[in-house]
Amino acid sequence: MRMEKYLRSMVMWHIYVGLLAISVGVIFGLLQVLSRSGIYVLPPNIYYQGLTLHGVLNAVVFTTFFIVGFLYVITETTLKEKLNKGLVYLSFFTMLIGTLLAGISILTNKATVLYTFYPPLKASPMFYIGATLLIVGSWIAVLNTSLTFLRWRRNNPGQKTPGPMVAVISIYTVWMLATIGVAIEVLFFLIPWSLGIVKSINPELARTLFWWFGHPLVYFWLLPAYLAWYYILPKVAGGKLYSEVAARIVFIMFIVFSTPVGLHHQYSDPGITNVWKGVHAFFTFMVALPSFITAFTIAASLEYAARKNGGNGLFSWWKKLPWGNYFFAYMISAMIAFIFGGISGIVNASYNMNQVVHNTSWVPGHFHLTVGSAVFLTFLGLSLYLANKLTGKKIFNEKLGTLSAYLWLIGVLIFSWGMMQLGRAGIPRRTNLGLAPYMTPEERIFMIIAAVGGIIMFISAVLFLINFVGTLLNKKEKEVELVEIDYADAYYKETNLSPIWDNWKVWIGIAILLIIINYTPVFYDVFRATYFVEGGYSPFSPLPMK
């Protein structure tokens, strides 16, 4: 596929911004484990300012930029249709300006509100406006992709959507449905309130709108990783995608079930009837199903690859997987971490069981395995891969890539184990534990273990960055004419696919219907049981801001 030079370099710029974000983000990650364990205690204002940066840069800026760039590549290479150049630039600069505005307000300590920005903690308006621009910029990318897809549909009547594009549609649909919630929160409540136009705010309503967004957000991160695991990894491993239909059904299930589940972050909240919390728990379990299918399909795809590479036996085939290949190493480490991430996620989702772990250190233990490893490592592997494909430069040192992937896996398993033990002891998250008067010496030990894991993760991240920068400094091996992504063939092909599986209106319609059904009673409860309150607070003083 011939990809224009501007797009190749713009995709790389998305990746650069994303990687710059995590370069800063992981430094604060390191400082957090050091401070929490008492090895090097930070003053609270720096700890929480750093934690805000860590959350915003790693979980929002890095992911959004990377995903938008990555999906441009997928869209053009699968559809063989051109994206609109002007919109690519417009989207990028809107996101960039938004990031800079939010970044400046955090760096000047005017937005130490963590990445969830729960009111009535109040940030400067610049922070909310920046966040809005970041999202609006991503919407422009969605618009661009949709227009391109619709053009493809017109030019290719009767053809079914290619697999990787199914994933793109799923990812962007989830994102659009998710961002409605946070857009309402920020535009109608937070911005007018932080500008002083309105005096009061309903914190519980804000939380509910935030988590409408907050859970599908995690699928917006995860699904691009699934895309790589389904459609690229099997080819790199020397095999095929086991079942094309399974992949399609999985991505469609995410469209339907990703959003009507936000209450699983609010099991401990007031003002919402427990029955609705149970209903959201049910749908959360439903959205676990496509991940189970993914585990099966990917395992089957890899087994097929291993057997083609000469593996045999009931279990010993896995020895024949390309463990030394950097791309494989990143993906398999991501997936191994995700096994534990998924299991701990089911614990979180389990309604009353959540009471034991909610807002404890268990939760960061959990999500460093999911977004902080499954997604993160996949994106790092893809960053090297795309750098090679799009710039024509040789990867600086593939073995270094392999090493850093496994190193991270070891680090994060230690880190998460320590954090989860702490969480089970009831030690909270989002807390500068080095200064907490209530920590016992035994609890401190778990945090020191977590810190050891965190230090290993940090070293791995540094190795990755050396490798990435080294790659950029390499000379161009060849002029990039064609961009070929290694899309896997299917072992079981889709045959006689019923048109319903290619009808996006139907699935998006069902998704919207489910959101309405699952959220109407929730908002009814919130409006009858909770109140607007006056005033806003800075994190530095117990007195309301003037």
Add this chain to the structure above:
Amino acid sequence: MDRYENIAIRAALMLIGVFFIAVIGLAILKGIDVPTCITDFPPFKEGKVIKLSDKEYQVQILARMWRFEPNRIEIPAGSKVIIYTTSADVQHGFEIEGKAVNLMAIPGAVNKAEVVFNKPGTYRFVCNEFCGIGHQAMYGEIIVK
């Protein structure tokens, strides 16, 4: 889709079903539940402990930057405690170590849980939602005699 895939999907569905039934079953049969919506208790401005009977207490926890009111609660062993939480300023959390009690304390809203303390001892409770730079020092104790 082949046979194995079919089996795998069915097995996954069954597993999910068993988990869900176990969780909801516990809630219904054993009363281990999450907080629900209450409308009969408006947000309060002071923390207090009210003795309802020998073995029953009502505790109104007011969370504020950066302390709980009250932060030391003494009760006899075997007491049932009905806990209400709200906040005087920003969002806070209230979580009792070793108990399945985990309540957000949200301004403009009131949260509720019931818990029985049979074993004597000191139960730590902590704030588990970021509430400003004093957050890490925000905790209290329930002393069961």
